[in-house]
Structures are given as structure tokens and as C-alpha cells.
Amino acid sequence: MVNRLKTLYELQQIDDQLDELEELRGDLPNAVQALEDKMNSIKNQVTEKDSKRKESLEKREENEEEIEKLKANQKKFKAQLYQVRNNKEYDALTKEIDHTEEQVTKLETENDALADQSKTLADDIEILKPQLDELNDELKIKQADLKEIIKANEKEESKLRTQRKEIEAQTKKPDYSAYMRIRKAKKGKAVVTIKRSACSGCHNIVPSQRQLEIRRNSRLFFCEYCGRILVSPEIAELTED
Numbered sequence: 001m002v003n004r005l006k007t008l009y010e011l012q013q014i015d016d017q018l019d020e021l022e023e024l025r026g027d028l029p030n031a032v033q034a035l036e037d038k039m040n041s042i043k044n045q046v047t048e049k050d051s052k053r054k055e056s057l058e059k060r061e062e063n064e065e066e067i068e069k070l071k072a073n074q075k076k077f078k079a080q081l082y083q084v085r086n087n088k089e090y091d092a093l094t095k096e097i098d099h100t101e102e103q104v105t106k107l108e109t110e111n112d113a114l115a116d117q118s119k120t121l122a123d124d125i126e127i128l129k130p131q132l133d134e135l136n137d138e139l140k141i142k143q144a145d146l147k148e149i150i151k152a153n154e155k156e157e158s159k160l161r162t163q164r165k166e167i168e169a170q171t172k173k174p175d176y177s178a179y180m181r182i183r184k185a186k187k188g189k190a191v192v193t194i195k196r197s198a199c200s201g202c203h204n205i206v207p208s209q210r211q212l213e214i215r216r217n218s219r220l221f222f223c224e225y226c227g228r229i230l231v232s233p234e235i236a237e238l239t240e241d
């Protein structure tokens with residue numbers, strides 16, 4: 001049982017050191033992530049606007065071709081006007097000419113709107129691109145800062161990670177789950193000792209009868225106030241040896 005408690009205490013010691021290294025990074029990892037997210041969102045906007053602009057251009061070209069065809073037809077109809085033999089034929093042709101004219105006007109109006117849309121999209125892209133450059137500069141600086149901090153503690157961190165793996169392997173599965181659960185809930189400290197008769201996690205006094213029980217190191221005790229695992233000062237001393 002002593003070993004089981006000692007293992008948990010050791011795990012906490014290592015995680016404390018890893019937490020300290022993590023703290024050195026400060027807000028940088030979050031800042032890098034936020035910048036990357038922002039850049040991706042802008043990149044997506046640019047891609048979307050660019051493809052819309054291409055679609056609009058293709059549609060305009062299609063319409064242009066259609067207008068050419070309609071105008072050619074119209075020319076043909078107008079020429080045929082001179083060869084009509086009766087009013088019925090004349091009316092039919094005039095109707096065709098008018099209809100073609102309407103179609104041409106409709107397509108030309110559509111193309112004007114598409115050209116306006118293209119212009120707006122191009123303007124939007126022009127505004128977004130410098131933003132992307134600016135964010136990228138900022139990202140590079142933050143990434144470099146973070147890399148420097150990580151590099152400075154690389155060896156220590158990798159040593160701690162190896163130690164942690166070994167200790168984790170020695171920890172009983174339910175103990176480890178409890179440890180991780182409390183650690184998450186308490187944002188760090190899951191295993192604490194008794195200092196001056198109090199839980200060193202929440203500073204509430206541990207009743208003396210309970211203190212005696214804890215000193216026997218015969219089972220896992222949880223602080224009745226904060227829920228952390230309470231170990232005796234002897235366990236802590238054993239670990240520090």
C-alpha cells in the first residue's frame with residue numbers, strides 16, 4: 001500500500017514539474033491556435049469568393065455566346081422580312097424579332113449584374129489578402145517565440161515525460177483514473193499531504209482521528225472538503241528521498 005500511495009505522490013510531483021514547463025509557454029499556444037483559426041477562416045473566404053468570381057465569369061461568357069447567336073438569328077429574321085408574302089408571315093417574323101430582342105436585353109442585364117458582382121468579389125479579395133499577410137507575420141513571431149521556449153526545456157520535458165510513463169505504468173488503473181479525474185477538476189493538484197494538520201490542497205483542518213488513519217498508509221483517503229487524495233507526510237518524504 002505504501003508503494004501505491006508513493007506512486008501517486010510521485011506522479012503528482014512529475015505533473016507539477018510538467019505544469020510548470022507548460023506555464024512558461026503562457027498564452028502562446030492559445031494565441032498561435034487562434035491566429036491559425038483566423039487565417040484559415042479568411043483563406044476559406046478568399047477561396048469561396050474566388051470560385052464565385054470564376055463562376056460568374058463563366059456565366060458571363062456563356063451569356064455572351066448566347067447573345068451572339070440571338071443577334072445572328074435576329075439579323076436573319078430581319079432579312080426575311082423583305083421576302084414575306086402575306087401579313088401572317090410578317091406578323092410571325094416580327095414576333096420572333098421582338099422575342100429575340102427581349103432575350104438579348106435580359107441576358108445583357110444579367111451580365112451587367114454579374115460584372116458588378118465580380119467587381120465586388122474582387123474588391124473583397126483585395127481587402128482580405130493583406131489581412132492574411134498581416135496575420136501571417138504575427139503568427140510567425142508567436143510561433144518562433146513558442147519554439148524557443150519549447151526548445152529551451154526540451155531535454156527536461158522529455159526526461160519528465162519518460163519518467164511519467166514509467167510511473168503511470170506502475171499506477172493501478174483505478175488509482176490513475178481517480179488521479180486524472182481529480183487533477184482535471186482541480187486544475188492540477190490531485191494528491192496532497194497534510195501540513196500543520198490541514199489538507200495542503202484546500203487548507204481545511206483534517207480531524208486528528210483521520211490524520212492518524214492516514215498516517216497508517218493503509219488505504220486511499222480523500223479530503224472530505226476538496227476531494228483530493230490525501231497522503232501522509234511520510235509518503236512525501238519517501239518520495240523525496
Ligand SMILES: [Zn+2]
Pocket residue numbers: 199200201202203204223224225226227228
Ligand atoms: Zn482538501
